Amino acid sequence: MRGNKEITLDLHYEKSALMDELCDLNDFDGIVRLCEELETYTHPSALIRLHLFYNAGSGYSHVAARRDNEFNSQTSGLALLNFRKAMVEVKTFAKESFSSIPSNAVMEAYYDLRNRLFTNMANELDYQGRRLEALSYYDPPIES
Helix, strand or coil: CCEEEEHHHEEEEEEHHHHHHHHHHHHHHHHHHHHHCCCCCCCHHHHHHHHHHHHHHHHHHHHHHHHCCCCCCHHHHHHHHHHHHHHHHHHHHHHHHHHHHCCCCHHHHHHHHHHHHHHHHHHHHHHCCCCHHHHHHHHHHHHC
């Protein structure tokens, strides 16, 4: 995400709500456009970057499961790519939390988002027929 523009928190919240709305409407073209737009943003906070990648991955996953449901769908691949980028931010957030301890509210938001990420990653892998790989991603949310 180098060279990307920094997203404000207000715009981030707006884009997150828009993704939910587009998914509710099954506006597949709108979802893909929003995913492409989200990929142009960054933020100093690993938690917000995690959420950006999670939103893009979830949007692509929604489209892959409902419109582009052929084997080796490009949107399914983009979903996994964004979920994997979000996984990097999970590790980054964890490392950063050692030097500056986040509040309980931030940690609750982190664990909620992390669990949703792992579940969506597992679901996408399962959707691709990669069930054995998917199983390991279901464990963290179940254990927490």
